[in-house]
Amino acid sequence: SALCGEALCENFDGSFLCICPNDNEEFDPITSQCRSMAETDTEPELGPTLMAGERKECYFNLNDANFCNNVLSRNTTKQECCCTAGAGWGDNCEIHPCPIPGRDDYNQLCPHGSGLLTLPVSSGPSHDDKHFNDANECEMFGSEICKNGQCSNFFAGYFCFCHSGFYYDKIRLECVDYNECEFTNPCEHGACVNTVGSFNCFCSPPLVLDSSRQRCVSLNTTEDPDQDVHVDICWRRLEGDNMCADPVQERRTTYTECCCLSGVAWSGQCAFCPRKDSADYAAMCNLPRTDGTDSLRERTGYEYGPEDPSESFPPPYWDNYGGPAGTYDVPESVPLFTDGDYGVQQPPFRVPISQPVVPLAPQPVDPYAERYDSFEGLQAEECGILNGCENGRCVRVREGYTCDCFDGYELDLDKMACIDINECEDISDKIPLCQNGQCMNTEGSYKCTCLPGFVASAKPHKCIPAIPDSKFRKTEN
Template sequence: LLHQVCKSGVCVNNIPGYTCYCSSGFIYHHTLLECVDVDECEQEDSCPGGLCVNTVGSYFCTCHPPLVLDHSQLRCVLPECAVRPFCVPPEEGVSLCWQQVSADLVCQSPLGRRQVSFQECCCLYGEGWGLQCALCPGTDTGRRPSSAEDCGILGGCENGRCIRVEEGYTCDCHHGYQLDMASMTCRDINECEEGGPASECVNARCVNTDGSYRCICWRGHRTRRDPWTRPNRTRDEWHP
């Protein structure tokens, strides 16, 4: 019976109940009663500056040129930082400047290894800025630019509102999102992080969602109108 409630894990019998220990990269699923893979790529801080690829029990990162993996193999940095374990992170508000943007909106030809502000890049050197290829405002070519070009940010401030500022453009993010200065995009806030508002998920598991979160009650509990759960025989979930 113990193996049926702790599949792929190590079950330790307690009095009363039991404890299921899962291997690194796995977490116990109270509904399936087994250890399931953790998708590390769902975490906001996975592979900063690069692309996260989830694998069974682990994950790995890939980088877009000219960036390379640092000594930890979990972060994309400029080549000179790859051989310096304690390389100082780039100044907030500056990033790579791309001198060309292809027809399918792929940034090309970086301005050497120099990092500049969004305004300096778009006014003096290039057509795109940052690791996420934020588009510079379109020039007066006789055609009306798209909302993304007019805002100067790839995606046109998705999950936010584009506003003009003295330095150029920025995003006023919707509730549940915060501005990422490195990419000038509105990123989802992970309320399930320790100390976040999802600490209200008492006797429940917090699940982060796009712009919000929800609480899924542990087995033997059900939801109340108040932000906590109470014992019962049903499983339920509530949303903030």
């Protein structure tokens, strides 16, 4: 703070700023003091006789094809233009390029150096024998000098603060997206795709993106089993410039659970959920397809499709196994932006919604193991798998949710659905289910059709020889 004297020292990206407590003051690094701008900042009132006071348009970026439109200000002196951020000065695109710093003509035009303007003669000699004044570039050039950013004036210069993920282009005088993918690949074992303000990582199957969103990992060789189920913040709202807001306070969820219930985005990286009317959403949340094939049993299973990455959702079941819900707290990495916040922060990731999100390696689940200790019937909607518990009921277990299937049904883990057991095809039974009959599977059960010459008996699933002279009868049991 000694560097700034009485002014406030504000740290920013690798440097610092001295900020005077009052708006009408500016910091003078030579005296390390705040000075009233009113003392010195008298707008030059130059007569027409003074050629130096002639006011014309100030241009920037003359290498641009549309340089005629690159007007910084329409009302500047040549010194104001060329000794600050201007590249050329003139009228109606009749541009005189500004002299190059270091050369004689530059030193002549800008005798006090860059960012400093000669005090007009009319103001007389100032009390401290100073003949120059800081140019307030932010005021002179308005939004043109720091497009998409926040301009901050300082003595002999100015700053343009950009949102994270952007840098200030001194030629274009605007905040430009930083291409994170250009020189080094931030995506471990994956492909980097630059986006405005951030970047995305894409993995080639069978690798999938891990919870860091910057690493492609194999499903089968995850070192840390705790990372298999990634639970994180579930956001219920997006506000402003798609910033995540209104977190679910009670607990953290998996991506699937969040998106299929009340969430619109997930995790500290604000990964968007698929649109509720999209096929991705239907697939992820195990919803009936809208094309009429809404029966779970008729639906094709979820497969990893290397040919079509957009269809490569993992079986939703696995992602629904959230870990024990931890206490809610926002990690430090969460980019909680406000509009006025131009600080240096981690880039907010925009996670492509078509990417598989932290899927788990399928593992056999015994639906009747002690994990059912905390048996608890839930509304299907609470289950996070929605229609998945048809012919069963949704229960919360330690790992998340599962379906407790009704008798005659078994859980199909690929479809996260209770499907009918085909008792007739169960080869584990050594004794045929239907004695002297043919087994026929039915929804939730089975039936026996007696073979010709046999009739149903009082015992279920047992056919006995028919009375010899009776006609052939077919009896169902």
